[in-house]
Amino acid sequence: MEPLRLVQPEPGQSRYAALAAALRARIVAGEWPPGSAIPSEQTLAGEHGVALGTMRRALELLTEQGFIERSHGRGTFVKPALNGASMARFFRFGDGSGQVPASRILSRDALPAPAEVARSLGCGPGETALRLRRLRLLAQRPCLLEDIWLPLPLFAPLAEGDPAGWGDLLYPLFAQRCGVHVHRAVDSIGFGSLAAEQAHALELPPGHPCARVQRQAFDLAGRCIESRTTLGDANAFHYTVSIT
Amino acid sequence: MEPLRLVQPEPGQSRYAALAAALRARIVAGEWPPGSAIPSEQTLAGEHGVALGTMRRALELLTEQGFIERSHGRGTFVKPALNGASMARFFRFGDGSGQVPASRILSRDALPAPAEVARSLGCGPGETALRLRRLRLLAQRPCLLEDIWLPLPLFAPLAEGDPAGWGDLLYPLFAQRCGVHVHRAVDSIGFGSLAAEQAHALELPPGHPCARVQRQAFDLAGRCIESRTTLGDANAFHYTVSIT
DNA sequence: AAGTGGTCTAGACCACTCT
DNA sequence: GAGTGGTCTAGACCACTTG
Numbered sequence: 001m002e003p004l005r006l007v008q009p010e011p012g013q014s015r016y017a018a019l020a021a022a023l024r025a026r027i028v029a030g031e032w033p034p035g036s037a038i039p040s041e042q043t044l045a046g047e048h049g050v051a052l053g054t055m056r057r058a059l060e061l062l063t064e065q066g067f068i069e070r071s072h073g074r075g076t077f078v079k080p081a082l083n084g085a086s087m088a089r090f091f092r093f094g095d096g097s098g099q100v101p102a103s104r105i106l107s108r109d110a111l112p113a114p115a116e117v118a119r120s121l122g123c124g125p126g127e128t129a130l131r132l133r134r135l136r137l138l139a140q141r142p143c144l145l146e147d148i149w150l151p152l153p154l155f156a157p158l159a160e161g162d163p164a165g166w167g168d169l170l171y172p173l174f175a176q177r178c179g180v181h182v183h184r185a186v187d188s189i190g191f192g193s194l195a196a197e198q199a200h201a202l203e204l205p206p207g208h209p210c211a212r213v214q215r216q217a218f219d220l221a222g223r224c225i226e227s228r229t230t231l232g233d234a235n236a237f238h239y240t241v242s243i244t
Numbered sequence: 245m246e247p248l249r250l251v252q253p254e255p256g257q258s259r260y261a262a263l264a265a266a267l268r269a270r271i272v273a274g275e276w277p278p279g280s281a282i283p284s285e286q287t288l289a290g291e292h293g294v295a296l297g298t299m300r301r302a303l304e305l306l307t308e309q310g311f312i313e314r315s316h317g318r319g320t321f322v323k324p325a326l327n328g329a330s331m332a333r334f335f336r337f338g339d340g341s342g343q344v345p346a347s348r349i350l351s352r353d354a355l356p357a358p359a360e361v362a363r364s365l366g367c368g369p370g371e372t373a374l375r376l377r378r379l380r381l382l383a384q385r386p387c388l389l390e391d392i393w394l395p396l397p398l399f400a401p402l403a404e405g406d407p408a409g410w411g412d413l414l415y416p417l418f419a420q421r422c423g424v425h426v427h428r429a430v431d432s433i434g435f436g437s438l439a440a441e442q443a444h445a446l447e448l449p450p451g452h453p454c455a456r457v458q459r460q461a462f463d464l465a466g467r468c469i470e471s472r473t474t475l476g477d478a479n480a481f482h483y484t485v486s487i488t
Numbered sequence: 489a490a491g492t493g494g495t496c497t498a499g500a501c502c503a504c505t506c507t
Numbered sequence: 508g509a510g511t512g513g514t515c516t517a518g519a520c521c522a523c524t525t526g
Contacts, residue, residue, distance in 0.1 A: 014495060014496090015496075042510090042511085042512095056513090066488040070512065071504090072503070072513065073503070073505040073511050073513095074504080074505060074506080074511065074512080075505095075511060075512080076512080184486070184488050185487040186485070187484065187485045187486075187487065188482065188483070188484045189433075189484070189485070191435060191453065191455065191481050209478070235435065235436075238432065238433065239483075239485075240431065240433070241430070241431045241432075241433070241483075242428070242429075242431075243326070243428065243429040243430070244310040244428050258513080258514060260514080260515085285492085286491090286492085295515060295518095297515070297516070298514080298515055298516075301514085303493095314493065314494095315524085316492075316523050317493065317522070317523030318492065318523080318525080319493080320492090320493080
């Protein structure tokens with residue numbers, strides 16, 4: 001018989017919000033890994049000594065916040081990590097078949113993080129981080145050029161071994177090799193033109209207009225675990241926003 | 245004593261979804277104009293012969309869908325129309341003080357709608373529509389150039405009178421003069437370069453890179469009531485997206 | 489003080505999934 | 508058939524806004 005886990009709502013906070021926070025903490029702590037099932041609402045309600053409807057409200061909150069997914073008749077599951085295939089959503093290349101671009105690692109170095117990268121990753125300036133340069137191709141033609149910074153004690157497993165065997169998606173690799181699950185990402189879109197070196201890699205003329213997508217990726221605990229800059233032909237860029 | 249308004253859920257549809265649809269129809273029909281209060285959940289629940297909690301679920305649905313806003317202790321209100329000040333959200337000009345750019349109407353004509361515009365507005369190709377060309381300025385400096393198409397029987401009141409008195413925002417004008425309330429908008433973003441005439445209006449060199457935002461605006465009933473193309477300096481463009 | 493939406497309870501029953 | 512989440516009920520009480 002499990003003892004009651006009573007939660008004490010902060011003053012002004014509702015009980016279901018407090019319950020959601022408690023469950024979120026258990027998820028973040030890794031008690032239930034991404035993709036696995038958590039106990040049924042019946043069980044959880046009994047465990048915390050609250051009515052079923054109250055626990056449902058808490059689980060609805062966690063669903064809205066993107067921590068869990070519910071499936072009728074099956075159960076409630078910790079939301080699996082993002083797979084990172086979403087970068088192509090900003091560009092419309094060639095056939096538009098929506099397939100994942102192939103990946104080619106151009107370089108891999110452990111370097112002191114420049115100020116801007118350090119700020120983005122939330123680490124001290126000058127701390128060493130892993131920098132990947134990566135080219136992405138569709139039908140053997142270069143389409144995206146990426147500059148990826150990863151904090152270093154955490155991503156040490158990626159500093160070794162042959163990157164040729166990594167496959168086309170990085171985020172599943174982060175999970176397998178480093179135990180890092182990407183839960184949320186923020187993309188910031190801007191515009192610029194290609195430096196000579198960048199233009200050469202993308203097989204475009206120097207000075208060609210490009211779209212620049214700066215991404216920060218976060219894990220379940222809200223720590224920034226990736227700072228990435230992606231460049232692509234501005235003429236292939238497109239994006240749609242709905243306003244309400 | 246108001247008679248019961250019983251709703252019949254479609255097979256496979258929940259009762260609260262059917263209630264939400266019924267209320268949405270009354271909102272779209274104009275029974276409660278934008279900004280006005282609708283009856284309390286108590287009243288509505290009684291009126292439809294359902295439990296309070298069920299009516300709450302229906303109202304939650306309408307809230308998510310953007311048709312109503314609820315305010316603790318005050319009541320439930322039909323969501324007021326968009327004010328259209330949101331175009332500046334795509335650009336970062338000068339001081340970044342976030343103020344609304346001034347508006348200058350460059351031209352106003354009733355013309356047959358080109359095929360693409362007609363498709364966007366959902367009217368027959370070649371039907372006449374109202375075209376506005378409009379320049380927007382911050383601190384007396386041009387920043388955005390707009391090409392706006394409006395379907396014509398509906399917007400006839402804007403074909404007359406001096407546009408100089410219209411003010412800086414069009415959407416409030418749509419509501420006052422034409423009874424059109426903008427409920428939702430979809431913006432599609434791309435990059436291009438300025439034609440000579442466009443460059444001249446924006447005081448930029450011809451061929452200068454520009455961001456192009458194509459907007460479709462919709463009223464409560466879901467009809468497209470505006471097709472707009474906005475051009476601005478690509479170097480001032482920025483936008484942030486959160487992915488979960 | 490009256491009226492509104494927000495929280496919480498304790499139950500019943502239904503729909504879906506898996507074995 | 509057992510277990511899950513989804514719907515619906517009927518009520519009590521609380522928190523907020525307004526006259």
